Amino acid sequence: MLETLKVEKIARSFKAGAAENRVLKNISFSLKAGQVLVITGKNGSGKTTLLKILAGLLLPDSGRILIKGLDAVKKQKEIKPFLGFMGSEERALYWKLTGRQNLEFFAALYNIDRKTTADRIGKLALRLELKEFLDKPVEDCSLGMKQRISIARCLLSHPELVLFDEPLKGLDKKTREIFLEILGVLKKRKNCVIIATHNPEDFRSLKHRKLELSK
Numbered sequence: 001m002l003e004t005l006k007v008e009k010i011a012r013s014f015k016a017g018a019a020e021n022r023v024l025k026n027i028s029f030s031l032k033a034g035q036v037l038v039i040t041g042k043n044g045s046g047k048t049t050l051l052k053i054l055a056g057l058l059l060p061d062s063g064r065i066l067i068k069g070l071d072a073v074k075k076q077k078e079i080k081p082f083l084g085f086m087g088s089e090e091r092a093l094y095w096k097l098t099g100r101q102n103l104e105f106f107a108a109l110y111n112i113d114r115k116t117t118a119d120r121i122g123k124l125a126l127r128l129e130l131k132e133f134l135d136k137p138v139e140d141c142s143l144g145m146k147q148r149i150s151i152a153r154c155l156l157s158h159p160e161l162v163l164f165d166e167p168l169k170g171l172d173k174k175t176r177e178i179f180l181e182i183l184g185v186l187k188k189r190k191n192c193v194i195i196a197t198h199n200p201e202d203f204r205s206l207k208h209r210k211l212e213l214s215k
Helices: 047-054 076-082 099-109 114-127 143-155 173-188
Strands: 005-016 019-031 036-041 062-067 083-086 161-165 192-196 209-213
Touching: 005 047, 019 047, 019 062, 019 209, 036 047, 047 083, 047 161, 047 192, 076 083, 083 143, 099 114, 099 143, 114 143, 143 161, 143 173, 173 192
Parallel strands: 036 192, 036 209, 083 161, 161 192
Antiparallel strands: 005 019, 005 062
16 A cells, blocks of 8 residues: 655754754654554654644755655645645634634635535534634634634645644643544544644544654
């Protein structure tokens, strides 16, 4: 079976003045459909950097990433529909827009037609219990509601590879429960899921692989 994701010897450094900080060095792994990978490590070990490279937001210094057999650096446009990414930044949404307007905007970036967009938003709102808050400006929503909207945005394109960076950080109990249920559904649907977290024990209910990064 062809791997959904294959990572080969990825390396990445950042310069700070004259010094160079090597964050990632020769990272390699692969994932097949339905597998979950939990990436853990201390602050500064490169968890977020690795996810951003996988999502196409940063380029690696060296190495290769294949998504559905396509080179993720050379074929970014082709692999975009396969990818869903939920970062840890609070400003991942447009706060002056409503939740619905945000989702419609991001759906348009994926060239999803209006009818399909409305149908997917409706289903995600039901699963994530968003209906009551969907037409409020994001800036008026609680952290938990913002996170639910971000989860919906991540899943709008029905991605086969889903990336989550510290998804449970600061969440209320109800949103945590909803998110863990969503992960279970994704696994059953044979999606590949990668989660970067400081607390791998939060995901012990999922049968997952583990990658520990060190500084």
